[in-house]
Amino acid sequence: MDRFGEAYLRTQRRWHWAEACFWIAVAAAWFVFPDNLVLGTQILIAALFALSLDLVMGYAGIVTLGHAAFFGIGAYAAGKLGQQGWSEPFTGLLLGGLAAAVVAVATARLVCRGHDLSRLMVTLGLGMLLFELANKASEWTGGLDGMLDIEIAPLFGVFEFDMAGRVGYVYCAVVLFAWFLLARHLVRQPFGLSLHAVRLNPIRARAIGLDTAAALSRIYVLSAMMAGTAGALLAQTNQYVALDVLSFQRSADVATMLIIGGLGQLYGGLVGAGGFVVTQDALSGLNPEYWQFWLGLVLVLVVLFVRGGVVELLRVGYRRALVQVRRGRP
């Protein structure tokens, strides 16, 4: 990396005040909304899942329709551990993430080597295959009834998971923040820049000496591990795993969150997850078919009119306002 590149990355690594505000808001929510922490926990889990999708789709440009596969593997692995008496949460979380990573390693070649069409097929097919497997292996997963009797020990042996989600919220927020720091660090490294290069022009990226397949595989496996962790968080905080952790709907939902929030900006998935889960909760009385119709409509409208998503809109609005203020000065 030359000097210019270093300087560029250094400015990118600097924290913006808006970022600080965002995380302060996440922390403040625990005090401001003590009655809605279960919903808050769901948002944080969805946010981690969306962040994992952003790495692979927004940064690496791998179009995937089966990311729920990794979410579901993480959830079932962590749930199974809890069911079998391994109730310590942190190791359960780690093993959930690792289980997803192992499957990602096994499929990385198929996904990272192909072109967009075969990637679509592999990711969609892998998701459906795992859903079908989990459905068939009902002695192991509980099938349609879901996985029950998951025991999770108190955090550090002290803080017990409560029904109001007070402990769960903090647990999920800390895990999300840790993964976010890692992702933020990673995409502001030369490695992150190489992902942009691979996405924007794979042939030229190869010509300047980048190992494109290796770069894609690495981010794919890391993203799978992150998605697996999100699934494990869901299993641990709910102490129940339903078959729908592996469904196509979940893959489409997370893609919707990300596209509403904005791709390739880290915060897009987080903002989108918040908006999506709150809306879904507010409209939970709605017939699922109607919900799906509106979801489809939102996807279409976002693609047609606001490709950058909410975060991009905010950024552009902020810049315009800044210009206005500067012009207004004498």
Add this chain to the structure above:
Amino acid sequence: MLVQALVVLMDGLAYGALLFMMSVGLSITLGLMGFVNLAHMAIAMLGGYVMVTAMEQLGLSFLAALGTAVVAVGVIGVILERGLFRFVYGAPPLAQVLLTVGTLFMLGAAVTYLWGPGLLSVQIPDWLNGRLSLGPVGVSRYRLFLLLLGLAILGLLVVGMERTRFGAMVRASVDNQEVARSLGIPVDRVFMGTFALGSALSALGGALSVQAMGLDPGFGLKYLVLALLVVVLGGAGSITGTFLASMLIGITMIAGAYYIPWAGAFIIYLVMIAVLTFRPMGLRAARGGH
């Protein structure tokens, strides 16, 4: 033993013919504009619903209902193409994927709203019911009808592509869109026509598959992987490639379900993995720039 194998082969070929009708439109639009239409099987599904309604509500005969489905869905295809899809030609694949998944959801929800979530079926006419004995083998008339129709459509498409002016314009546009445009070929119009034709054919396949596969609002998603597999294996934009791939997959699926029943739903995924491992570029390399 041998008779059994022939019956399985026949069922596989009939299934392949259905797959061919349903996925050839997807293959051509992908080859022509590089447009990834994940709502394609939902459009095929509409064919099934229009067919059922035309027979049950309007009391049309089997063939008339089939024709209604083909025409109606062809029109719906043009409306979707002009009103929605053409805005994302040339956009990144992700935009196309999300737009068409959105369309898939809306069509699925609309169908559930109009026809309910249950499984629908149709009554096939007497002349298609029962078996025709060819020597020692009893062949289902309906399966034979599907296979012959599939072959007829293959023939018409191949001749149409080779011999008609429109076919020549489609081939030129697939091979090199920029040059075709600069020669004065109205590529947009060509695409609209192809899209209408592809939608109509998928509706034909969708309507005919009601009897064999059943029809519910999940159809558009359930058979999407299968259609994508056909297109990847056959090569986008290739009609004969799509036909061969459909037949191969049809036979594999039926033979798998018959001889290794425990593998059931997993056969398709095993085929998918095998295809991508050994023939990632398809049976025949795709024509054209995409």
